[in-house]
Amino acid sequence: MIETKNNPVVAKEKAVKNKPSVTNISDEVRDHLLVKLQKFEESRGYLKSKLNTKDLAKSFGSNSSYLSIVVNTYKQKSFSQYINDLCIDYAVARLQTDTKFRKYTVKAIAQEIGFNTAEAFAKTFYKNTGIYPSYFIKQLESRD
Known part of the structure; x- marks a missing residue:
């Protein structure tokens, strides 16, 4: 391959390296x-909506590249998957223990835990648990 300054293939290869x-x-x-x-998880900072690596990294006194690398390496997932997993784990635990929370609509639960839409929440909930949140709630209610 001929290396030229303006060759996009060469530029991409250098960026990857x-x-x-x-x-x-x-x-x-x-x-x-x-x-x-760890402190972010303990304080449930992941429940904020519109969370992104740039703002979170800034609040940590770092940059988004370093934060992404640390999450990818030590949490073994992408940043968005890491946040979504934390939110869904929180929702499952809260639904299991908080009977008032179970009375919320799926949309209200989604908003409470930082999702922008009920659809995105339901899809992520299903992906993580194998069951939709409305059915999960019905199962919990029938058990009690």
Whole structure:
């Protein structure tokens, strides 16, 4: 292949080679981000709607590239999958323990846990649990 400055193939290959990885992050930065993520999970920060890597990384005093790498490496998932999984786990646990929460509409539950639409919540809930939230709630209600 002929290397030219304006060749998009060469530019893409160089970008892939220069893509940051966890080995490019100092131990101090990595540990800082892992501690921040732990606190984020404990404080249920994932329940905020319109959460993104840029804003979260900024609140952690870091950048979105480093945060994405740490999440990908240590949580073994993409940032959006990480957030969605936390939200669904929270919803399942709360539905199991909070009878008032079960009375909410699917749309209200979705909004409560940071999803923009009931459809996105129901789809993600199903993907994670194998059951739709409305049916899950019905099962819980029939058990009680």
